[in-house]
Amino acid sequence: xxxxxVYGDDQAYFKAQSPWLLAEQxxxxxxxxxxxxxxxxxxxxxxxxxxxxxxRLTGLGIPHTFAVLPGxxxxxxxxxxxxxxxxxxxxxxxxxxxxxxx
Numbered sequence: 274x275x276x277x278x279v280y281g282d283d284q285a286y287f288k289a290q291s292p293w294l295l296a297e298q299x300x301x302x303x304x305x306x307x308x309x310x311x312x313x314x315x316x317x318x319x320x321x322x323x324x325x326x327x328x329r330l331t332g333l334g335i336p337h338t339f340a341v342l343p344g345x346x347x348x349x350x351x352x353x354x355x356x357x358x359x360x361x362x363x364x365x366x367x368x369x370x371x372x373x374x375x
Contacts, residue, residue: 304334304335305336309337311326312356314352315344316346342356
């Protein structure tokens with residue numbers, strides 16, 4: 274279902290959109306020019322893949338943060354809720370907005 278709705282059942286397009294491939298192709302332009310944050314739940318079945326991607330970004334010298342939130346599965350809203358203020362702080366940094374104690 275995801276393959277059809279997101280990638281149009283196009284295997285070549287799917288591979289071209291791979292974060293692994295994109296990181297390798299754009300490593301130089303990513304270094305020091307963007308914020309990358311990787312957050313995954315400790316109970317998420319994709320955790321091993323996320324750990325491998327973290328290692329790959331590190332190997333490519335691409336600065337990023339990697340966090341595993343315990344007790345959370347594959348649930349984006351649970352991750353956002355668990356991040357609390359850290360989520361907003363990330364976006365403040367991304368957009369260059371000072372924290373005014375709000």
